[in-house]
Amino acid sequence: MAELGRIVTEIVEELRPAVERGRVADYIPPLARVDPQKFGIAVIDASGAAHLAGDAEEAFSIQSLSKVFGLTLALNLEGSEIWRRVRQEPSGSAFNSIVQLESEQGIPRNPFINAGAIVIADILVSRWGRYAARQALLDLVSPLVGTPGGLGIDEDMAMQERETGFRNAALANYMRTFGNLHNPVDDTLDLYFHQCALTMSCRQLAEIGGFLMNGGTDPRSGRVVTSVSNARTIMALMMMCGHYDGSGAFAIRVGLPGKSGVGGGILAIAPGLASIAVWSPGLNAQGNSLLGTLALERLVQKTGWSVFNAFPLSVQKPG
Numbered sequence: 433m434a435e436l437g438r439i440v441t442e443i444v445e446e447l448r449p450a451v452e453r454g455r456v457a458d459y460i461p462p463l464a465r466v467d468p469q470k471f472g473i474a475v476i477d478a479s480g481a482a483h484l485a486g487d488a489e490e491a492f493s494i495q496s497l498s499k500v501f502g503l504t505l506a507l508n509l510e511g512s513e514i515w516r517r518v519r520q521e522p523s524g525s526a527f528n529s530i531v532q533l534e535s536e537q538g539i540p541r542n543p544f545i546n547a548g549a550i551v552i553a554d555i556l557v558s559r560w561g562r563y564a565a566r567q568a569l570l571d572l573v574s575p576l577v578g579t580p581g582g583l584g585i586d587e588d589m590a591m592q593e594r595e596t597g598f599r600n601a602a603l604a605n606y607m608r609t610f611g612n613l614h615n616p617v618d619d620t621l622d623l624y625f626h627q628c629a630l631t632m633s634c635r636q637l638a639e640i641g642g643f644l645m646n647g648g649t650d651p652r653s654g655r656v657v658t659s660v661s662n663a664r665t666i667m668a669l670m671m672m673c674g675h676y677d678g679s680g681a682f683a684i685r686v687g688l689p690g691k692s693g694v695g696g697g698i699l700a701i702a703p704g705l706a707s708i709a710v711w712s713p714g715l716n717a718q719g720n721s722l723l724g725t726l727a728l729e730r731l732v733q734k735t736g737w738s739v740f741n742a743f744p745l746s747v748q749k750p751g
């Protein structure tokens with residue numbers, strides 16, 4: 433769609449001057465010092481064409497977006513076995529909440545809240561150990577990227593995550609008391625903090641998301657990244673749980689499976705049509721990119737890509 437280039441440029445031109453941009457995450461210095469004016473969007477369409485605008489080629493910290501890739505690996509390894517240790521339901525509470533864990537015996541609501549992602553990291557550490565698991569994540573995503581540079585793990589970020597990650601340590605220790613963490617807490621958290629410290633650009637993120645757009649298969653190489661049914665599961669979870677306790681509003685406003693991170697990135701998938709990445713570091717009250725969400729809302733208004741647009745012909749108004 434040649435028009436897509438114009439659409440993404442229009443969105444960036446319209447939203448870039450916005451004054452209300454939310455608050456940049458400031459719990460660690462490498463996130464706090466990111467320029468709040470940054471704003472990028474990348475759309476990879478089904479033909480593989482990239483439509484970019486703004487700071488689409490600048491690397492940023494993907495943070496919780498990495499939970500999508502951890503989940504993909506865990507599903508590839510253990511399939512539906514993983515649902516014994518983490519559930520598939522929206523949480524309705526903050527991303528790092530501990531309260532639900534007590535009443536639900538240490539089984540997190542879903543793989544996209546921190547507790548759930550820590551269980552997923554634990555599954556990967558059981559299989560590979562903490563260092564090789566980190567490499568396995570990189571090996572999953574790196575071949576999906578068509579453009580060089582930017583992709584890597586920011587060691588300083590990972591270290592600072594560890595030094596301040598008391599809440600994540602509490603979640604991990606708490607789950608261990610229920611037997612839902614099988615490795616030493618430090619090993620599992622080491623992987624979790626390193627995956628959060630993955631950096632990449634909107635363009636690279638959208639390229640990686642191509643396998644979800646395309647039912648589990650990398651559209652560029654034809655390589656199967658995960659099964660069709662895993663891809664469907666991952667996208668369903670993104671729709672229900674990808675924006676923490678802002679997931680319902682995101683589903684209504686945007687209508688696409690999406691996953692956000694506190695670095696200000698969002699990956700959204702229009703199945704069969706496009707893989708979309710946006711980045712603006714300022715966050716709304718639920719910890720999701722404020723301008724990024726707005727950009728996706730605009731994109732869907734202009735393209736009609738909401739998955740809820742596919743009404744049967746009988747209820748469509750003529751003309």
Ligand code: GLU
Pocket residue numbers: 494495496497527528546593600628692693694695719
């Ligand atoms: N590193 C963050 C944490 O675990 C990730 C949270 C997020 O991106 O939502 O607290």
